Amino acid sequence: MARSRLQKLGDYLRPHWRNAVLGIIALLVVNAVGVYVPLLIKDAVDQLRQASDFAPVWNSIVLIFILTSLMWFIRMASRILLFGVGRQVEFDLKQNIFQHLLKLEPAYFYANPAGDLINKATSDLDNIRRLLGFAVLSIANTVFAYALTLPVMLTINVKLTLWSLSIYPLMLVAVQLFSDRLRTEQLAVQEELSNLSELIQEDMSGMALIKIYAQEENERTAFHQLNQQLLQANLLLAKSRNTLFPIIQSLAYVSLLVLLWLGTRAIQAQEITIGGFVALILYSERLVFPTALLGFTITAYQRGEVSVDRIESILTVEPKIQNSLQPTHLPTPIQGKLEARHLNYTYPGSKVPALKDVNFSISPGETVAIVGSIGSGKSTLANALPRLLDIAPNQLFLDGCDLTQIDLSDLRGAIAYVPQDSFLFSTTVKNNISYGDPTLPLSKIETVAKYAQVHQEILNFPQNYETVVGERGINLSGGQRQRTSLARALVIDAPVLILDDALSSVDNQTATDILHNLSQGSDRKTVIFISHQLSAAATSDRILVMDKGEIVQSGTHTELVQQPGLYQSLWNQHQLEELLH
Numbered sequence: 146m147a148r149s150r151l152q153k154l155g156d157y158l159r160p161h162w163r164n165a166v167l168g169i170i171a172l173l174v175v176n177a178v179g180v181y182v183p184l185l186i187k188d189a190v191d192q193l194r195q196a197s198d199f200a201p202v203w204n205s206i207v208l209i210f211i212l213t214s215l216m217w218f219i220r221m222a223s224r225i226l227l228f229g230v231g232r233q234v235e236f237d238l239k240q241n242i243f244q245h246l247l248k249l250e251p252a253y254f255y256a257n258p259a260g261d262l263i264n265k266a267t268s269d270l271d272n273i274r275r276l277l278g279f280a281v282l283s284i285a286n287t288v289f290a291y292a293l294t295l296p297v298m299l300t301i302n303v304k305l306t307l308w309s310l311s312i313y314p315l316m317l318v319a320v321q322l323f324s325d326r327l328r329t330e331q332l333a334v335q336e337e338l339s340n341l342s343e344l345i346q347e348d349m350s351g352m353a354l355i356k357i358y359a360q361e362e363n364e365r366t367a368f369h370q371l372n373q374q375l376l377q378a379n380l381l382l383a384k385s386r387n388t389l390f391p392i393i394q395s396l397a398y399v400s401l402l403v404l405l406w407l408g409t410r411a412i413q414a415q416e417i418t419i420g421g422f423v424a425l426i427l428y429s430e431r432l433v434f435p436t437a438l439l440g441f442t443i444t445a446y447q448r449g450e451v452s453v454d455r456i457e458s459i460l461t462v463e464p465k466i467q468n469s470l471q472p473t474h475l476p477t478p479i480q481g482k483l484e485a486r487h488l489n490y491t492y493p494g495s496k497v498p499a500l501k502d503v504n505f506s507i508s509p510g511e512t513v514a515i516v517g518s519i520g521s522g523k524s525t526l527a528n529a530l531p532r533l534l535d536i537a538p539n540q541l542f543l544d545g546c547d548l549t550q551i552d553l554s555d556l557r558g559a560i561a562y563v564p565q566d567s568f569l570f571s572t573t574v575k576n577n578i579s580y581g582d583p584t585l586p587l588s589k590i591e592t593v594a595k596y597a598q599v600h601q602e603i604l605n606f607p608q609n610y611e612t613v614v615g616e617r618g619i620n621l622s623g624g625q626r627q628r629t630s631l632a633r634a635l636v637i638d639a640p641v642l643i644l645d646d647a648l649s650s651v652d653n654q655t656a657t658d659i660l661h662n663l664s665q666g667s668d669r670k671t672v673i674f675i676s677h678q679l680s681a682a683a684t685s686d687r688i689l690v691m692d693k694g695e696i697v698q699s700g701t702h703t704e705l706v707q708q709p710g711l712y713q714s715l716w717n718q719h720q721l722e723e724l725l726h
């Protein structure tokens with residue numbers, strides 16, 4: 146598993162290997178120059194002790210200045226390159242995740258809440274970015290720093306080098322001891338933060354309920370409590386961080402003291418020159434940062450590993466609804482004949498079938514209403530037709546072709562579908578309606594809006610068709626939203642139109658008029674009208690009555706209302722409700 150994670154990280158890095166290699170080479174150069182500079186200082190100090198002529202010392206100073214400026218520049222380039230690689234990988238993964246999500250069926254999103262997916266696409270990607278930017282940089286830096294510095298230190302003085310560095314493993318131990326604690330505390334902060342955001346999000350959406358039930362005080366207390374918990378978590382994290390850094394600094398000072406104590410003796414014993422001693426101090430200082438950073442890198446790696454698994458858990462999900470290997474293209478013009486032959490469907494994890502041996506044949510241009518009790522399988526049937534559900538082959542047919550074999554874009558182009566919840570994007574009314582074909586001229590958009598009986602109301606909006614709806618604009622009434630969604634479905638001019646309770650917020654008369662409009666004209670669509678509005682359903686050519694996943698009755702309104710059965714009782718109930726209103 147560990148190897149496969151490394152392989153995955155390698156796969157992510159592969160497209161950007163050039164920048165990664167350039168960044169690492171830049172680090173090598175920085176470290177090589179970084180090792181050379183203390184040697185120059187060493188020579189300068191030694192010359193200073195003996196020389197009466199200061200010219201060589203000045204030369205060294207100028208050279209040191211040039212080299213350190215160069216180092217600054219190359220180090221900056223290495224950081225830009227390596228952090229850039231992290232950002233590039235983050236960008237690629239975001240693209241891949243989004244493209245993959247677009248391939249998945251709606252059922253996946255019921256099982257995986259948006260909050261979790263967003264978290265993976267943000268904080269997990271952040272961990273991978275850090276791992277590939279920061280961790281690669283710090284590992285390369287530490288390896289080069291030790292590989293180049295240590296041999297030079299040892300040639301200056303073996304004993305002093307070993308004594309001064311003997312303290313360094315303690316830094317790694319300190320960082321490691323703290324890293325578990327820091328990670329737990331960091332997670333706690335994130336958890337408290339998401340609890341608080343969730344509460345804010347919920348309260349903002351449920352503001353009307355809070356007011357109606359006069360729950361302001363309770364919500365205030367709940368917010369205070371969560372905010373207090375977030376504060377505590379943040380303070381705890383700050384305490385650990387502020388303890389760790391002084392510890393690392395103290396260990397660096399201890400190493401310096403050891404060096405000073407043993408170094409002065411070594412100078413007295415003429416085992417080392419003053420310049421050499423100064424160089425050793427500079428070298429051991431150089432190693433403090435890479436050593437401490439190595440500890441943090443281990444933590445970044447552990448965190449990144451978990452995130453790789455979480456990201457891969459999205460990218461490796463196989464889309465259940467895909468084009469068949471040799472998809473059938475629908476013969477044109479599409480007639481719009483729909484058939485179900487022994488159609489069965491059970492939701493994953495459910496024991497009861499939502500559709501049981503459903504059979505029907507709907508002729509091109511026919512308007513068929515589907516009515517029935519709550520939970521009888523009407524929406525399931527509506528979702529099965531455009532293959533939003535993973536149905537088995539040879540059960541549903543469009544113009545005689547098995548639906549599961551039809552090319553998905555052909556199928557979705559042939560069936561326009563208005564779902565129960567009329568979701569609108571936060572953009573203009575015009576963009577919402579022309580969603581299926583953004584190139585459409587306004588005149589066509591207006592025509593479909595007239596068909597959907599929403600044109601007049603749109604003209605009364607502040608900027609007519611350019612009015613922005615949703616969070617950033619005006620709020621539409623339920624009925625307006627439904628009719629705008631209907632107009633959006635009519636735009637694609639598909640031969641089959643499915644309305645899944647899509648006119649429930651529209652009054653009966655308007656719903657009947659819309660249905661009437663749709664069933665007129667030369668290019669009549671095949672319309673499936675799922676509804677609880679029986680008076681509108683009654684005007685359709687035929688009615689299918691569903692109960693517990695089965696079609697229990699079929700016929701015209703006049704036929705069905707005379708037969709004892711579910712339709713008759715639903716109709717009687719409807720008549721009674723009409724009377725009471």
Ligand SMILES: Nc1ncnc2c1ncn2[C@@H]1O[C@H](COP(=O)(O)OP(=O)(O)OP(=O)(O)O)[C@@H](O)[C@H]1O
Nearest residue numbers: 255492495499517518519520521522523524525526
């Ligand atoms: N995503 C799902 N997972 C599991 N079961 C589901 C799912 N969606 C619907 N069901 C179940 O399938 C059955 C049929 O539901 P469906 O939504 O098709 O009924 P409906 O006739 O459209 O109801 P309504 O008139 O209330 O819209 C119900 O028992 C429902 O609980």
